Amino acid sequence: MSLLELSNVTLRFGGLVAVNDVSFNVEEGEVFALVGPNGAGKSTIFNMISRFYTPAEGDILFEGKSILEKEAHEIPSMGIARTFQNIELFEQASVLQNLLVGRHTHRRSNFVADMVFTPFVRSEERAHREAVEHVIDFLDLQPYREKFIAGLPYGVRKVVEMGRALAIKPKLLLLDEPASGLSVEETQDVAFWIEDIKKVMGITVLMVEHDMHLVGAVSDRVMALADGRMLAIGSPQEVQNDPAVIEAYLGSDGMTDDGEAA
Numbered sequence: 001m002s003l004l005e006l007s008n009v010t011l012r013f014g015g016l017v018a019v020n021d022v023s024f025n026v027e028e029g030e031v032f033a034l035v036g037p038n039g040a041g042k043s044t045i046f047n048m049i050s051r052f053y054t055p056a057e058g059d060i061l062f063e064g065k066s067i068l069e070k071e072a073h074e075i076p077s078m079g080i081a082r083t084f085q086n087i088e089l090f091e092q093a094s095v096l097q098n099l100l101v102g103r104h105t106h107r108r109s110n111f112v113a114d115m116v117f118t119p120f121v122r123s124e125e126r127a128h129r130e131a132v133e134h135v136i137d138f139l140d141l142q143p144y145r146e147k148f149i150a151g152l153p154y155g156v157r158k159v160v161e162m163g164r165a166l167a168i169k170p171k172l173l174l175l176d177e178p179a180s181g182l183s184v185e186e187t188q189d190v191a192f193w194i195e196d197i198k199k200v201m202g203i204t205v206l207m208v209e210h211d212m213h214l215v216g217a218v219s220d221r222v223m224a225l226a227d228g229r230m231l232a233i234g235s236p237q238e239v240q241n242d243p244a245v246i247e248a249y250l251g252s253d254g255m256t257d258d259g260e261a262a
């Protein structure tokens, strides 16, 4: 059984078919990348897996069960966490506070239990703290833990955004353009972290990324899309050398040096 399975998924915005009969599986333990020129349908696929959008046709299975009956707010507690292209953090809160908010989906105690501060609430609180401290150590965020997001450099915010998703201990991590806006060195760090997320934390990663160096460095498999349709699927090298993929990128004015469709 695959961890995630999209079968014949189609989504339309009015007359526009943003995702057209797309099928792919993500296996447990792999890093799987979605690539393609702007407007290919990559973010729309992420938004369907996050349940922000509902496909008109097809099904999405996570651990063998359809997620289409689930609401967006139920997705993190199922074990699917995501980052956003436009970082979504609380600007006037510290790194630590942002990561603890991410853990909120794991809270099982209720209001009354909170009021009387039962041993269960205390142990739950301790578990949240431990999970968050682990992520802070893992992502080298110790120097920033008490700093407000608003004052942090963009590269650090991107890492905190990743940490917020990791803090819920997901089985599947969706990374939406983890390298966008980052320098070459920062992108290199992201590559190391993705490797560790897979190998050390044992988390499966599905990412959307334009930077083909990063995709090539960390992905086990890649799927290329254009105009909502799948063009090719395989190893990074197979996909980059696929004539239909080359054609799609050339049709969008070619690839820049970092692999981004211009």
Ligand SMILES: Nc1ncnc2c1ncn2[C@@H]1O[C@H](COP(=O)(O)OP(=O)(O)OP(=O)(O)O)[C@@H](O)[C@H]1O
Pocket (backbone or CB within 6 Å): 013, 016, 018, 036, 037, 038, 039, 040, 041, 042, 043, 044, 045
């Ligand atoms: N909310 C929306 N309403 C209408 N059309 C939309 C909406 N979101 C996306 N689209 C259209 O759907 C198509 C797929 O868009 P999508 O954002 O999924 O592409 P993408 O591959 O993620 O592109 P990018 O690399 O630029 O982020 C595009 O033609 C886009 O204009």
